[in-house]
Amino acid sequence: xxxxxxxxxxxxxxxxxxxxxxxxxxxxxxxxxxxxxxxxxxxxxxxxxxxxxxxxxxxxxxxxxxxxxxxxxxxxxxxxxxxxxxxxxxxxxxxxxxxxxx
Numbered sequence: 001x002x003x004x005x006x007x008x009x010x011x012x013x014x015x016x017x018x019x020x021x022x023x024x025x026x027x028x029x030x031x032x033x034x035x036x037x038x039x040x041x042x043x044x045x046x047x048x049x050x051x052x053x054x055x056x057x058x059x060x061x062x063x064x065x066x067x068x069x070x071x072x073x074x075x076x077x078x079x080x081x082x083x084x085x086x087x088x089x090x091x092x093x094x095x096x097x098x099x100x101x102x
Contacts, residue, residue, distance in 0.1 A: 009057055034084055048073070048080035 015023065015031035022038045030036060034047035037054065045053050049068070056064035067076045083090050 010054065034080070047084070048077040051080065052076070 015028055015036070018028075018031075022042065022044070027036065027044060030046060035050050036047075037045040037050040039045065039053070052064045052068045055067075066072060
């Protein structure tokens, strides 16, 4: 997704290396479970909402708006949770990593 950030709008760092503030003990604990976005105004967006925010800013506004609507967002959040809990499988299926032992 970040290869589409041609304007360098996002600054990505592992939560373990994030400065305090904005990092807090509570936010670090939450970041162990899911991706978070800290907006320029200080608002923290978790999990699926963070992904939709990034999609919106990368030009996928219509998709992000639809996926963020009340009837659809709970499904997106469930899908996010499933993918987050099955990262190795998803990476293999999408060929994001090589075969074991390679």
